[in-house]
Amino acid sequence: MGSTALIVIDMLSTYEHEDADALVRSVRKALPGIGTLLEHARGAGAPVVYVNDNFGRWRSHLGEILEAALAGRHGDLVEPIAPDDQALFVVKARHSVFYETPLAYLLGQLDVQRVVLCGQVTEQCVLYSALDAHIRHLDVVVAVDAVAHIDAGLADVALRMMESNMSAQLRPSREITFEGATAG
Amino acid sequence: MGSTALIVIDMLSTYEHEDADALVRSVRKALPGIGTLLEHARGAGAPVVYVNDNFGRWRSHLGEILEAALAGRHGDLVEPIAPDDQALFVVKARHSVFYETPLAYLLGQLDVQRVVLCGQVTEQCVLYSALDAHIRHLDVVVAVDAVAHIDAGLADVALRMMESNMSAQLRPSREITFEGATAG
Amino acid sequence: MGSTALIVIDMLSTYEHEDADALVRSVRKALPGIGTLLEHARGAGAPVVYVNDNFGRWRSHLGEILEAALAGRHGDLVEPIAPDDQALFVVKARHSVFYETPLAYLLGQLDVQRVVLCGQVTEQCVLYSALDAHIRHLDVVVAVDAVAHIDAGLADVALRMMESNMSAQLRPSREITFEGATAG
Amino acid sequence: MGSTALIVIDMLSTYEHEDADALVRSVRKALPGIGTLLEHARGAGAPVVYVNDNFGRWRSHLGEILEAALAGRHGDLVEPIAPDDQALFVVKARHSVFYETPLAYLLGQLDVQRVVLCGQVTEQCVLYSALDAHIRHLDVVVAVDAVAHIDAGLADVALRMMESNMSAQLRPSREITFEGATAG
Numbered sequence: 001m002g003s004t005a006l007i008v009i010d011m012l013s014t015y016e017h018e019d020a021d022a023l024v025r026s027v028r029k030a031l032p033g034i035g036t037l038l039e040h041a042r043g044a045g046a047p048v049v050y051v052n053d054n055f056g057r058w059r060s061h062l063g064e065i066l067e068a069a070l071a072g073r074h075g076d077l078v079e080p081i082a083p084d085d086q087a088l089f090v091v092k093a094r095h096s097v098f099y100e101t102p103l104a105y106l107l108g109q110l111d112v113q114r115v116v117l118c119g120q121v122t123e124q125c126v127l128y129s130a131l132d133a134h135i136r137h138l139d140v141v142v143a144v145d146a147v148a149h150i151d152a153g154l155a156d157v158a159l160r161m162m163e164s165n166m167s168a169q170l171r172p173s174r175e176i177t178f179e180g181a182t183a184g
Numbered sequence: 185m186g187s188t189a190l191i192v193i194d195m196l197s198t199y200e201h202e203d204a205d206a207l208v209r210s211v212r213k214a215l216p217g218i219g220t221l222l223e224h225a226r227g228a229g230a231p232v233v234y235v236n237d238n239f240g241r242w243r244s245h246l247g248e249i250l251e252a253a254l255a256g257r258h259g260d261l262v263e264p265i266a267p268d269d270q271a272l273f274v275v276k277a278r279h280s281v282f283y284e285t286p287l288a289y290l291l292g293q294l295d296v297q298r299v300v301l302c303g304q305v306t307e308q309c310v311l312y313s314a315l316d317a318h319i320r321h322l323d324v325v326v327a328v329d330a331v332a333h334i335d336a337g338l339a340d341v342a343l344r345m346m347e348s349n350m351s352a353q354l355r356p357s358r359e360i361t362f363e364g365a366t367a368g
Numbered sequence: 369m370g371s372t373a374l375i376v377i378d379m380l381s382t383y384e385h386e387d388a389d390a391l392v393r394s395v396r397k398a399l400p401g402i403g404t405l406l407e408h409a410r411g412a413g414a415p416v417v418y419v420n421d422n423f424g425r426w427r428s429h430l431g432e433i434l435e436a437a438l439a440g441r442h443g444d445l446v447e448p449i450a451p452d453d454q455a456l457f458v459v460k461a462r463h464s465v466f467y468e469t470p471l472a473y474l475l476g477q478l479d480v481q482r483v484v485l486c487g488q489v490t491e492q493c494v495l496y497s498a499l500d501a502h503i504r505h506l507d508v509v510v511a512v513d514a515v516a517h518i519d520a521g522l523a524d525v526a527l528r529m530m531e532s533n534m535s536a537q538l539r540p541s542r543e544i545t546f547e548g549a550t551a552g
Numbered sequence: 553m554g555s556t557a558l559i560v561i562d563m564l565s566t567y568e569h570e571d572a573d574a575l576v577r578s579v580r581k582a583l584p585g586i587g588t589l590l591e592h593a594r595g596a597g598a599p600v601v602y603v604n605d606n607f608g609r610w611r612s613h614l615g616e617i618l619e620a621a622l623a624g625r626h627g628d629l630v631e632p633i634a635p636d637d638q639a640l641f642v643v644k645a646r647h648s649v650f651y652e653t654p655l656a657y658l659l660g661q662l663d664v665q666r667v668v669l670c671g672q673v674t675e676q677c678v679l680y681s682a683l684d685a686h687i688r689h690l691d692v693v694v695a696v697d698a699v700a701h702i703d704a705g706l707a708d709v710a711l712r713m714m715e716s717n718m719s720a721q722l723r724p725s726r727e728i729t730f731e732g733a734t735a736g
Binding site: 094095096099123124128131134135151153154157158160161164165 | 646647648651675676680683686687703705706709710712713716717
């Protein structure tokens with residue numbers, strides 16, 4: 001069987017890196033979709049896991065990262081999708097949400113078989129995380145209106161790769177439900 | 185070359201598990217040794233990494249875990265060895281400090297070649313962590329007066345195993361320095 | 369549910385390392401037990417996985433390792449427990465059968481939930497492999513008459529550790545069956 | 553410092569999967585480039601590691617896989633790039649050459665800092681392996697005339713992704729040397 005979890009990738013950001021401007025425009029468009037997913041997942045009682053860079057600060061934890069992101073240049077992009085009291089949180093150091101993190105262990109303990117991916121960056125962390133989920137035999141759904149890119153051309157091909165080579169389903173957020181592994 | 189890091193294992197505890205009483209007696213004896221190690225490591229500017237169970241709460245972070253431990257039955261065992269502002273922090277889910285955690289990655293980034301282990305439980309997490317450090321080709325030092333056990337007999341044999349089969353050095357805390365990989 | 373697999377640890381050996389003499393005496397006593405386990409597992413159609421050091425030769429594979437072991441000083445210790453045509457084979461580089469090997473992935477694909485450990489060395493690879501199986505939530509059975517040691521005292525305590533701290537069942541080979549996860 | 557290794561991906565194939573025809577045409581074009589790389593690497597005494605699917609046969613080893621590939625539909629695509637006596641060999645079960653394999657450990661033991669990737673499939677295993685090498689802080693070179701694709705459009709974008717997002721160098725085989733980490 002297995003249940004479905006929502007994975008929110010790198011959305012707690014201070015947007016200070018060099019490609020931030022292109023990314024911010026895309027994030028702004030993805031926010032409503034992420035909001036919809038959060039509503040669906042929270043309503044269904046499904047696990048919501050924020051997986052986020054630690055910005056090289058290995059003391060960093062949810063409170064500290066969230067505070068920095070809210071106080072950053074684009075706190076308005078963070079506030080609407082901020083974690084609630086039930087949210088789970090995993091710190092990552094590199095691109096993929098699975099690399100040297102306890103995420104696979106956590107999903108195993110929660111008996112999760114299907115992950116819904118949203119967040120940033122479509123042609124980077126989202127692509128790599130879809131691969132690492134597929135390689136671990138998890139079912140992958142990508143919420144196409146809830147992922148943000150830097151390079152629109154690469155992002156389009158990244159989505160095609162996820163669909164054709166990683167067996168990912170591409171779906172709009174409003175159609176994605178969290179009631180069970182077979183829902184969609 | 186590589187530097188030396190101090191690894192403080194599972195010392196942020198609420199001591200609510202069933203073997204807590206035997207453990208608490210041993211922890212009380214280990215506290216001065218851990219204090220000495222913290223003083224040496226902090227004085228030398230060496231990395232100090234607290235690796236700690238998350239008690240099944242995947243939101244848990246340094247602040248939350250520390251607060252719970254300080255407010256627990258034996259806050260007096262936590263307060264003297266609490267992390268300072270420079271301390272690094274890694275959450276673990278299972279016995280070994282390396283299993284499904286970013287510790288190996290973090291130590292690699294810090295160019296650490298030698299780890300000094302202290303904390304609890306000698307015949308369990310400390311033993312397993314010594315093995316997992318040795319298997320990763322790290323040099324292991326165990327601070328014999330700064331580790332706490334539940335079963336004294338098993339702990340003695342665990343220390344012998346670390347020395348004979350994992351190439352670990354067994355040393356008293358006062359003799360352990362952190363100035364470089366070859367110091368000791 | 370999950371099925372049961374027999375894991376044969378490091379039995380394809382040329383016995384050229386320095387502790388070989390003490391080990392060989394113990395291996396000789398363990399051979400009948402390993403034979404019984406092989407008979408039970410093969411009879412039940414259960415997976416039998418030989419996990420073996422590669423002796424630093426990364427070209428090494430089953431044929432090459434087996435040939436070297438059979439031609440070594442103690443080919444008589446290898447011949448009775450040699451892999452048959454159905455045996456699976458995993459090369460390891462370090463102590464634990466799980467460290468940087470595909471064993472966990474392979475067991476997952478085979479839906480194995482319970483592993484029966486036999487082979488060498490009780491207080492080293494067998495102990496470490498029992499830990500790494502337990503940490504991965506596998507059920508562990510150690511065939512007490514089918515494991516070989518170098519140091520009898522450490523081996524006895526290692527078995528106690530596996531039982532008390534790693535939830536391992538200690539059983540004689542003749543009582544271990546492979547018909548299902550709950551058998552024993 | 554660190555040295556350079558040649559990684560030959562999935563070239564020992566029976567070409568029986570469904571996309572084989574498109575792939576075979578591309579492999580034929582990539583063969584001379586792979587030959588050049590093998591010549592350069594062997595001439596420099598650099599490690600050459602064949603990493604190959606095991607086709608679900610966990611007994612499979614170099615001899616068995618090579619034999620099946622040579623006897624397959626396109627043995628002529630295997631013979632010119634077959635491993636020599638010095639070649640190293642790692643079996644993989646899934647897409648990336650690093651996932652659940654000992655490759656990272658092996659490269660660490662050989663002090664390899666830079667990997668040259670060739671083989672198949674550009675927009676799949678080569679892309680994923682480039683990512684997994686980059687995430688492990690290895691320097692990546694992709695031999696653009698020595699990789700084979702199924703979908704030319706996806707392959708082109710995959711190469712752009714490796715260059716822009718994984719810091720990979722794209723080079724023709726004839727310009728790639730193996731004398732040291734800084735050569736190229």
